[in-house]
Amino acid sequence: MGRDLAQTFAAARAVFDEVDAALGQNLSHLMWEGPKEALTLTENAQPALMAVSMAVIRVLEREKGLDLPARVRLVAGHSLGEYAALAATGAFSLSDAARLLKLRGKAMQSAVPVGQGAMVALLGVGLDVARKIAAEAAQGDVCDVANDNDPTQIVLSGSKVAIDRVAEVGKAHGLRRAIPLPVSAPFHCALMRPAADAMAHALAAVTINRPSVPVVANVLAQPISEPAEIRQRLVEQVTGTVRWRECVEAMSSAGITNFCEIGAGKVLAGLIKRINKNANAVSVGTAADIETVLPQLK
DSSP, X not given: OOHHHHHHOHHHHHHHHHHHHHHTSOHHHHHHHOOHHHHTSHHHXXXXXXXXHHHHHHHHHHTTOOOHHHHOSOEEOSTTHHHHHHHHTTSSOHHHHHHHHHHHHHHXXXXXXXXXXXXXXXXXXXXXXXXXXXXXXXXXXXXXXXXXXXXXXXXXEEEHHHHTTHHHHHGGGTOOEEEEOOOSSOXXXXXXXXXXXXXXXXXXXXXOOOOSSOEEOTTTSSEEOOHHHHHHHHHHHHHSOBOHHHHHHXXXXXXOOEEEXXXXXXXXXXXXXXXXXXXXXXXXXXXXXXHHHHHXXX
């Protein structure tokens, strides 16, 4: 994660150094050398993913001449990616974003005892059907819609006993497949209330600036810019649904046709193309990607 960026660009190296210093942890070494088991702990994975995104942004801005406010109309991020979007637009400092995500990861992990929560991806059904499945599977336990990713991919989150009922309940609703997710905690559901409280306390102590570009909030699926509302929506995001499909639809309705997924992986570009078949969506996460996408950003 991010090694080739650090080896190629001084601006990227500076990002990883700043994140390491902010956390008092050699996170970059963990990202590049492992062990994988430690990196995938959510308290490490969250700031690590943000760091890669910010390394790409800083290279584009400081070494390739990208004027973000001039070239970008809206930004958005999926779950923890919302913090990267906010850092990219100056709402958070890089150091604050890293510390907040470290805390967010720890708070989410500790909110529910290991083994008592779970998440499952539903394939072949949309949001309305997923809500019916969740309601029937709950039976007094927690079973919430965590992610509305695209028109036929919804993720449910909640108590393990409820999530274990989803596949059977879904048969009556045309569910094609239910895939248990290898997660360490049931993110974006009511069980995350202790983590939301922890984030409310942490966010209250952090300076949030007005972003240079409006941010499409996960829980609203519409752009926001006021620092007080950013703070509020980030707290709500911990237990709320990531409305990614609606976020992309909102950006598309605003006339946006070109999307750049910034950071590690290519998942979001794929989701965007399934949500808006006319969209041009590219992933920019490596040194080679940066050179490829530059002509589109000038």
